[in-house]
Amino acid sequence: MVDRLQRATGKMPKNVPELLKGTLDLLILKTLESEPLHGYAIARSIEAATEQALQIEEGSLYPALYRMTNRGLLRFVWGLSAGNRRIKSYRLTAKGRKRLELETANWGHFAQAVARVLGEHPA
């Protein structure tokens, strides 16, 4: 699916699998908005926030963290967890913060569009 979020936002590249792809990224960005966390903690945080409705697979999570780091959305430092283990503590970069805003807006538009098709009152 795709480019479903068209240029409604004007700035959408031209291709928005960003929606699919974008959702995990969005959840990660949002989770890191208020405080730095390591991968494992991010997954648990999202699962807790959704009361286990969303399950974050490690095989999806870690690659996503690499991608986002490579794209300059995140930065990490090695550290120690409460349990005394080596962790990569991730935080948002300025770029990541802007991306969070953009993707949050995109999600809103997309969800609203789907809602319209589904016949829910258009808000």
Place this chain on the structure above:
Amino acid sequence: MVDRLQRATGKMPKNVPELLKGTLDLLILKTLESEPLHGYAIARSIEAATEQALQIEEGSLYPALYRMTNRGLLRFVWGLSAGNRRIKSYRLTAKGRKRLELETANWGHFAQAVARVLGEHPA
């Protein structure tokens, strides 16, 4: 992204790219709920319903219609459009109708979960 919709529904296979994949499928199923339509018309209908917010690419649409037909969710008959062209008129099968119900529920759960992470009041 993925299996984001976990087994919240209990019946989710185990893998729910159904979400990404599922969204286009869901939109198509919903569009065909009330009346049979041909591919081109489905795309236009969705675009109209979302005021062009969602763009349905033909390269995504037709393969999706094949997939769904092969899976027994849709059935089609050749016909003629108002413009007098050859069209494949698609309609939902009983299985497609059930799938529509399921995916509509899944979407609701997923959207709500994302909303929770985004900090919108949990409803």
Place this chain on the structure above:
DNA sequence: TCATATACTTAGATGTTCTATGCATAGGGG
């Protein structure tokens, strides 16, 4: 000591979507 939870890594497969083309025709404007 062993099982489990924590924590991260990565290779390979799967699947949807996109880009780009191609074909074909109806109808309107010039």
Place this chain on the structure above:
DNA sequence: CCCCTATGCATAGAACATCTAAGTATATGA
């Protein structure tokens, strides 16, 4: 009468995120 555009469908190939599955390592509690 010709051409251009909108209508309709089809499909190959690429791109990409995600999943499955496996591996490494260690802290902690039973």
